[in-house]
Amino acid sequence: CDAPAHYRNNLHLLQQEPLCEGPAESWVIKESPGKGLGVFATRDLDVGDIIFQEAPAILVHPPPFVQGMGYDTIEVGRRARAIFDELPREEQDVIMSLAAYYKPDESIHDPNADRLKVIFRSNAYNTGKDIGLFVKFSRINHSCRPNAGYAWNHRTGKRTLYAHRNIAAGEELSVSYIGLLSIKAGRQSRLNTYGFTCSCEACTLADAERKASDRRRRNIKEALSDLERAASEPTGDKKRSKRAPRLAKEAMKLSQHVEEEGLPDYYARAYHLAAVFTFDLPGFSEIGGRRARGWAKMANFHRTLGNPDADLDEAERKGTVPIGNWMHKLLGKKLGDRHNAFIFAQNDLPKHHRIIHPGQPITEDYWEDRVNIDVDDEELVHNVWFG
Template sequence: MSEDSKKSCGDCGKVISTLLTCSGCLSQFYCSVSCQKSNWKVHKKICKAYKILEIPGKGFGMVAIRDIKQGELILREEPVILINKKNSQRTGKELQRQFETLTKETQASVMNLHDDNPTGENDKKLRRIFENNGIDVNQGDAAALYLNIPRINHSCAANVIWGYSKTSIVSKEVRSLRAISKGEELLANYIDSWENSFLNHRDRQARLRKWKFDCSCSVCDLPKDLLHINDNIREGILRQHQLVPQYMAKWDVSKALAAAKEKLKLLLQIKNEVLSSLPSCYLEVYEMARIQQLLSGSSPLKNQNALLVEAESLSKFYGHSFLVSYQAKVKAIEDEIQDIKKNNPQILKM
């Protein structure tokens, strides 16, 4: 129960001095349990599972205020500023123009986002905030500024990921990569790519200095001996990742399949640190196995179709952008198989 004479019931609108508080978001109020149940179909679409709090040594961050299931939609957000990177005035007049169209409340929220040089020139503050907090959208052709997503701090073992929604390529959805417990900080990987995530600790830190901080996440803060092991695994994953296309360029499919399998094996050793990389890796092993099956006449893997199922399952958990990528890759694999059959009959005779 919470005392709040200024709040009204989220369902019937009645204003009373004692209201029930939604335990999910702690920001919606009801005069009775029946009103709370009646309003849930509407409220669940906006019920927040997190709070923005000050995190020691990090500034502000997002913390789960209840348990969150794997794949749960935590946040959907539209940009308040969207700048085309091809615009020569990306951080000049266009940035200022869009800022001035915002409400005073939104302007204040923008100016409260992280500024890596708070004592710097005040007339350049907006530019610094945009450069520090903006996120690439539309395949990197534009940069967008959101009010809440920038509050998510980095970790090399992320538990959330963002991608675009069904409605718009600039509408961002944040989803949980795994189950998250109440009280856990929500963390994303700022350098989530094959080229960056699987670098060793020293080289990842160098990439992250773009945001002017040193990472002290659960991976980077490992004891020296365990960090060395982790570095070896990550570098091994990257090495196998690079070998697959090298072998395929020579049509050495058996070696490409072996490299893809080894890559997946290593990924699974640090699974909870690299969850976003699993769908594409499962698909890669499946692709190599399909081609090898075409060449040899028999499947080289007993669980070949299970890889496809697992990739699809994870992609659905991780959101629309992952599912679109999954569907496009599956189609590309089938097209590739048909192309080999049609245009390269000599390969089938090898």
């Protein structure tokens, strides 16, 4: 059995079966050199495979978030404690075995440093409006080139871990704890606030490769911001049409860079932009159209990985969805009666919207909250803009 002695009693609870009888799951918890415990694939996984789904052991509805200060951690700790105290003893033991990062001014021996509060702070994830502690998720280490991703499904109340790329049996599963578009020094200082120095594949590159990786991440960050700004301009706008060939080229280069750099968290955004600007090309041909639809499908595939209900979730919370998200939800889909991977239900469109067919004349009036949806000859959404 791979588990260190003091974890043996608790690990079977994390996996809901005895650890040492060989896992029926596609994952196992064992030691990860230099990182404590980690979660490893026990069989080959394909991109999009669901690895596990987990409900939170503790779900805290936090007090209001204060800009620049965050949540009142004392109050969050108090609420977590109230839920913890009601749990069965064996679940409490599993939670108390999780990793805890004590800040430099806290001592493990200080009776005032509530260990549960430290564990909750070190392991919890945001789930929409709440903060959840998930015992299996808590064992997944960070990588700046993660191979897995996670999604919260508010209908099932579970967090899903999925393969972000093909993963070989034996590989450690990793997710990202932070945004990944900073250079190594920036990522390290952010991760230091979580109490560790990252030893992932990207952070241990030799000097020349590390410089190339930093350069690529800088380019990706800049290209995402430029292209997303350009994508928010109305299609048909002269300035945008003139720039279309350059923007399409840049968006495809961006997609190539995120793949080369191994940043699956950014695939959906990059493919989405490649779709938007290939749809935009002048003299948009049969070949160009097929290509643009291909990008749009890839963007949708990656955006909804781990949560096929993503659009339903958002439609249900319509009032709270930022209007800019409509682009992500609709691009590359057809409008229809019911949601599925390729169709968005027309009933769930915002109150003020227009569906615009190729060549259809439109009025020039401006409505701040109106969503304009451009569809192509095949009724596929290729652009969304406001006005």
